[in-house]
Amino acid sequence: MPCGVKLELEKEPSLKNRIITIPAPKKLSAPKMFAPLRKKAGPAKILGAARMAGIVDELDGEPLAEKLERFAAAQTAELIAVCFDEDPKTSAAQAVLRENADQVLAGLELAAQACGVRNRKIAAASREEVNRVRKDCPGAAFLVAGARYPAVALLQRKLADQGGKAGLIGAQACAALTAAADRGLAQSETVVTVAGDGASNWVNCRVRIGTPLRDVLAAGKPVPGTAAVAVGSSVNGRCVTDLSEPVTAVTRCVIAIKRLPRRPALPCVGCGRCERACPRGIIPWLILQQLETGSPNPFRLFNVERCIRCQACSIVCPSQIPLAAAVERAEKIKEGRSDP
Ligand code: SF4
Ligand code: SF4
Missing domain, CATH: 3.40.50.11540 (NADH-ubiquinone oxidoreductase 51kDa subunit)
Known part of the structure; x- marks a missing residue:
């Protein structure tokens, strides 16, 4: 039975106050x-x-x-x-x-x-x-x-x-x-969390869909020198480079990141944690082994198409191997979208 991964929850800072409303841009x-x-x-x-x-x-x-x-x-x-x-x-x-x-x-x-x-x-x-x-x-x-x-x-x-x-x-x-x-109201707003070590004020904001991410980030009072902003999740969200990008109905959070993590990978120690963590029945270490042969057999890249990119396997790996990226690469190889 997959068990995922236990992460340290940091929700209280943004939950301690009520949701604030960010005024909609005039345009x-x-x-x-x-x-x-x-x-x-x-x-x-x-x-x-x-x-x-x-x-x-x-x-x-x-x-x-x-x-x-x-x-x-x-x-x-x-x-x-x-x-x-x-x-x-x-x-x-x-x-x-x-x-x-x-x-x-x-x-x-x-x-x-x-x-x-x-x-x-x-x-x-x-x-x-x-x-x-x-x-x-x-x-x-x-x-x-x-x-x-x-x-x-x-x-x-x-x-x-x-x-x-x-x-x-x-x-x-x-x-x-x-x-x-x-x-009779059309969906026009959403609630977004602003958090991350690059934000000094963690907060939930009610914001009009279409508002630039910049305005939402400002509510979190970003600290000088914030290195990156991720949208969607602090675990598997995507980095945004253009803060004029608009908020959509699926924007759940804006995460300000002070320092991007650098994680040198070590060899696999065979602990099996990635396999137990995966909620989709994928065996990431086995996929990695196939990729490391240099000529992976697509028929041995079992279940890679089921990956939801949650990153649970990468998080639990004691060797800090970027397994989710390996599974994504394996999926492309299996579908013929990438060379081995
Ligand atoms: S990223 Fe993919 S392979 Fe890794 S735990 Fe999530 S679903 Fe499984
Ligand atoms: S969690 Fe990392 S070290 Fe453990 S089996 Fe998976 S790939 Fe190997």
Whole structure:
């Protein structure tokens, strides 16, 4: 059974204060409005509202209406609102659950109705988090995600092993669906965590989609000499070089990095940690061995196409081997997109 990796969580600095709102840049137009839904609207109307509102699920960038239609077609048995952040420095989903639990729960109910799912649950970061928000979510069922990284993939694996067909949607997509149904509001904002050792003020910001990353970073009061800014995750996010890049619905965090890590790799010691950490059943050390032959056999690059680039294997490796990059390279070789 894959167990992921235990990372030191650094969420409290950004959770200690309420979400702040960053004023929208003047050049962005006002959010679109349309007619709210009537009470007891059916699945087609709810899907229509999700489509009109242009809601994109922050978990994976999939348009919410398409995702719910897919769940309906697959006869998904359970719908889960992901109200935790697997990245150790990001707390945006947790902050949204703390401050807008009723909106998240109402959106989950609407989403479940839209795809004909009877069972729904809120997945929270911990038991303490469940106890904290329970009073704001009367009648809701909860599950605890677990503290190991990557928590979303591990949760999916656990649910699949239990034989249930579960569908996951993001906390912010749920809240956006409530706003669309109740107020006829298009999705126009998102909550983003600003953190990292290059930020002196870790904070969750409510920000208009389209706002330049520069404005969001400024809320974190970056320290002079910050070397890099990563977006998406402090573990496997991507470095941005152009801070005029706009915030999108999937921007979960902006991480200011003071010093880029330099990690000289040592030889594999055969500990097997990478294999145990991988939530996708890949054996990274075996892939590495194949690559090191210089002429890897594509038929021996087992399961590399299942990699989600979570970096768990690289993090646990005591020899600091960049295994995730090796698996990515192996996938390209297997698909014929790269020479060995
Ligand atoms: S990066 Fe890929 S190979 Fe490594 S643990 Fe994640 S899914 Fe597995
Ligand atoms: S974690 Fe690193 S050292 Fe251990 S088996 Fe995997 S590649 Fe080898």
